[in-house]
Amino acid sequence: MAAVEIIEFEEFRGTHVRPHLQLVVNDPRLSPLRTGRSLVQRRAARARMMRRRRRTVVALALVAGLVVLAWPGHAFGGVTGAGLPTDLANSSVLASGMQYVVQPGDTVNSISKLMNPLEPSIARAALVHELGSSTVVAGEHVLVP
Numbered sequence: 001m002a003a004v005e006i007i008e009f010e011e012f013r014g015t016h017v018r019p020h021l022q023l024v025v026n027d028p029r030l031s032p033l034r035t036g037r038s039l040v041q042r043r044a045a046r047a048r049m050m051r052r053r054r055r056t057v058v059a060l061a062l063v064a065g066l067v068v069l070a071w072p073g074h075a076f077g078g079v080t081g082a083g084l085p086t087d088l089a090n091s092s093v094l095a096s097g098m099q100y101v102v103q104p105g106d107t108v109n110s111i112s113k114l115m116n117p118l119e120p121s122i123a124r125a126a127l128v129h130e131l132g133s134s135t136v137v138a139g140e141h142v143l144v145p
Contacts, residue, residue, distance in 0.1 A: 094111075094115045094144050096145060098143075098144045099143055100141070100142045100144055101139065101140070102136045102138055102139060104138040105138075106136060108127055108131075108134050108136055111136065111142065123145075127142070127145060129145070130142070130143060130145045
């Protein structure tokens, strides 16, 4: 390997505008340009770092997947207190946690059909448990279980 060194001579200063170029031969006594760890060591360290990053990304993806699967919600078959799936409860008239004012002519059975049109018996049992009675009075405020 060779390098080029620019050398200015005093005797050419007055007559020449451009500096003189001289070829410099590689000398083993000169210090190397790069110091520190060898290329093999740097490549091994980078490979270890990439393996750690891949393991970290896989671990984070697994944790995120477990969190999503463990999260209760209608996307994963959540059920309300009345036994109604949450997607149907959100689209029905009465949902869990709402207050219902009993109208004249309403019964526990009619209210349970509003709560859970698919399985009113489950909703009726939850409503009777909430009220402590199987009768309702017009004007009464009922918390939908």
